[in-house]
Amino acid sequence: xxxxxxxxxxxxxxxxxxxxxxxxxxxxxxxxxxxxxxxxxxxxxxxxxxxxxxxxxxxxxxxxxxxxxxxxxxxxxxxxxxxxxxxxxxxxxxxxxxxxxxxxxxxxxxxxxxxxxxxxxxxxxxxxxxxxxxxxxxxx
Amino acid sequence: xxxxxxxxxxxxxxxxxxxxxxxxxxxxxxxxxxxxxxxxxxxxxxxxxxxxxxxxxxxxxxxxxxxxxxxxxxxxxxxxxxxxxxxxxxxxxxxxxxxxxxxxxxxxxxxxxxxxxxxxxxxxxxxxxxxxxxxxxxxxxxxxxxxxxxxxxxxxxxxxxxxxxxxxxxxxxxxxxxxxxxxxxxxxxxxxxxxxxxxxxxxxxxxxxxxxxxxxxxxxxxxxxxxxxxxxxxxxxxxxxxxxxxxxxxxxxxxxxxxxxxxxxxxxxxxxxxxxxxxxxxxxxxxxxxxxxxxxxxxxxxxxxxxxxxxxxxxxxxxxxxxxxxxxxxxxxxxxxxxxxxxxxxxxxxxxxxxxxxxxxxx
Ligand code: SF4
Ligand code: SF4
Ligand code: FES
Numbered sequence: 001x002x003x004x005x006x007x008x009x010x011x012x013x014x015x016x017x018x019x020x021x022x023x024x025x026x027x028x029x030x031x032x033x034x035x036x037x038x039x040x041x042x043x044x045x046x047x048x049x050x051x052x053x054x055x056x057x058x059x060x061x062x063x064x065x066x067x068x069x070x071x072x073x074x075x076x077x078x079x080x081x082x083x084x085x086x087x088x089x090x091x092x093x094x095x096x097x098x099x100x101x102x103x104x105x106x107x108x109x110x111x112x113x114x115x116x117x118x119x120x121x122x123x124x125x126x127x128x129x130x131x132x133x134x135x136x137x138x139x140x
Numbered sequence: 141x142x143x144x145x146x147x148x149x150x151x152x153x154x155x156x157x158x159x160x161x162x163x164x165x166x167x168x169x170x171x172x173x174x175x176x177x178x179x180x181x182x183x184x185x186x187x188x189x190x191x192x193x194x195x196x197x198x199x200x201x202x203x204x205x206x207x208x209x210x211x212x213x214x215x216x217x218x219x220x221x222x223x224x225x226x227x228x229x230x231x232x233x234x235x236x237x238x239x240x241x242x243x244x245x246x247x248x249x250x251x252x253x254x255x256x257x258x259x260x261x262x263x264x265x266x267x268x269x270x271x272x273x274x275x276x277x278x279x280x281x282x283x284x285x286x287x288x289x290x291x292x293x294x295x296x297x298x299x300x301x302x303x304x305x306x307x308x309x310x311x312x313x314x315x316x317x318x319x320x321x322x323x324x325x326x327x328x329x330x331x332x333x334x335x336x337x338x339x340x341x342x343x344x345x346x347x348x349x350x351x352x353x354x355x356x357x358x359x360x361x362x363x364x365x366x367x368x369x370x371x372x373x374x375x376x377x378x379x380x381x382x383x384x385x386x387x388x389x390x391x392x393x394x395x396x397x398x399x400x401x402x403x404x405x406x407x408x409x410x411x412x413x414x415x416x417x418x419x420x421x422x423x424x425x426x427x428x429x430x431x432x433x434x435x436x437x438x439x440x441x442x443x444x445x446x447x448x449x450x451x452x453x454x455x456x457x458x459x460x461x462x463x464x465x466x467x468x469x470x471x472x473x474x475x476x477x478x479x480x481x482x483x484x485x486x487x488x489x490x491x492x493x494x495x496x497x498x499x500x501x502x503x
Binding site (some may be wrong): 030056057058082083086088089091092093094096097100101102105118119122125133134135136137 | 166363367368369370372373374377399400415418419420427429430433434436437438440441463466469470474487488489491492493495496499500501502503
C-alpha cells in the first residue's frame with residue numbers, strides 16, 4: 001500500500017485557491033505530484049454532478065477550494081457552493097458511499113503555504129483510506 | 141352509498157356552490173377516463189362534467205403539480221381556477237411556485253385528506269377489484285394495499301392548500317377548512333360555512349401519523365441494509381434500464397433538459413473504451429448511479445415523497461422510497477420541509493454566513 005499515490009482532483013477557484021496554488025509553486029513548497037488541479041471561475045461553478053462524475057470514475061479524493069467566506073469575487077458564490085457541497089457529501093454518506101473522499105476548503109490567493117498543507121493533509125488522509133474501489137468497479 | 145361516493149358527492153357539491161358564487165371559474169380535478177381503466181386531470185368549465193369528477197382517485201398517473209406547471213408554463217391564469225389535489229401534489233406545486241415553474245396567481249389550491257394511492261400497475265390490471273380495494277382503504281385508513289411509500293407518509297392530512305377538505309372522522313360528511321387568509325376570504329365570499337379541526341379528527345390523525353412514522357422507521361432500517369454501500373447499490377439498481385421515467389414523472393424535476401439526459405454525458409466511443417480499460421469492464425447503460433445520485437443532489441431538497449417516480453418505473457425499483465430516504469437526510473441539513481411554507485426559500489438559493497462548519501476542512 002505504500003506505493004499508493006492517490007489521484008486527487010482539485011477544483012480550484014481562479015481568483016483565490018488557484019492563485020494560492022501558484023504561490024505554493026513559486027515558493028517551491030512541496031505539493032504531492034498526483035494532485036490534479038482544475039481551474040474554475042468560482043467555487044459555485046461546481047455542480048454536484050462534476051464531483052460525482054470524478055468520484056464514480058474512480059478519483060481517490062476530490063477537493064473543492066474557493067475564496068474564504070466573504071471574499072468571493074462574485075460576492076456570494078462560495079456560500080452557495082458550501083450548501084451544494086454539503087448536499088453532495090451528505091448524499092454520498094446517505095448512500096453509504098465514501099463521503100470521506102470529498103473535501104471543501106477555503107484558500108486565499110496569498111495562502112500558498114495553506115494550499116500545500118491542505119493538499120498534503122488530504123493526500124495523507126486518502127492514503128489511509130486506500131484507493132477508491134470504484135477504480136475497478138465496472139462503473140455502475 | 142360508498143364512502144368514496146359520499147366524499148365525491150359532497151366535494152362536488154361544495155365546488156359547485158363555490159363556483160356559482162363566483163369564487164372561481166374553472167376547476168382542475170381528477171376524473172375517471174371514459175374506458176374506466178384509469179384517471180386523469182381534467183380542466184372543467186362546463187358544469188355537466190363536474191358530476192363525473194373524482195377528487196380522490198384510487199390511482200394517479202400524472203402528478204398534479206406537473207399538470208399545473210404545464211398549464212401555467214407560458215404565464216399566469218387570467219381567471220381564477222380551483223385545483224383539487226392531494227397534499228403531496230399541492231406541496232410539489234408550492235415547491236414549483238418557489239422555482240417560478242408554476243405561476244400560483246389566480247390558482248385556488250384545494251387539498252384533501254389522502255388515504256393513500258394504490259400502485260398504478262396493480263390497479264390497471266383489474267380496475268374493478270381496485271375500486272373495491274380502495275373503498276376499504278378509505279374505510280380503514282392505512283390499509284396495506286396502498287403504495288409502500290404512502291404507508292410511510294406522515295403528510296397525508298397536511299392542510300397544504302388555501303382550503304382543505306377534511307374527510308377523516310367526519311361522519312359521512314366533508315369539512316371545508318380555510319387554511320390561510322386567502323382561503324378564508326374565498327369561503328366568506330361564497331358564503332360557505334368554514335369547517336374546523338375537531339378533536340376526533342386530530343386524535344385520529346395523530347394516531348395514524350404515529351403508525352406511519354413507525355412504518356417509516358422500519359422502512360429506513362430496511363433501506364440501510366439493502367441500499368447502502370457499493371454492493372447494495374449495484375444490486376438495487378441492477379435492473380434499471382435507464383428509461384428516465386422516474387425523472388420524467390417527478391414533479392420536482394422541472395429542468396427542461398435534464399443534465400443526465402443531455403449530450404454532456406454522451407461520450408465518444410474511445411472514451412468508453414478508455415473507461416473500460418481503466419476499470420477492467422464497463423457496464424451499459426453507463427452512468428446509472430451517476431444519474432440517480434446526481435438527481436438526488438439536484439432535487440432531493442424538494443422531494444415530497446409523492447411516489448410518482450415509483451409508479452412510473454417499469455422494473456419496480458423502489459425509487460420513491462429510496463429518494464425519500466436520501467431526501468429526508470438532506471432536508472434535515474437545513475431543517476427544511478418542502479411544500480410546508482410558501483415564504484420559505486428553497487435551501488440552495490439562500491445561505492447563512494456562518495453555517496455548515498462540519499463540512500469545512502473536514503473529510
Ligand atoms: S423523486 Fe419521486 S417521490 Fe420525490 S418528488 Fe419526485 S416523483 Fe415524487
Ligand atoms: S424509471 Fe426505473 S428503470 Fe427507468 S431510469 Fe428510473 S429507476 Fe431506472
Ligand atoms: S470567486 Fe472564489 S469562490 Fe467565488
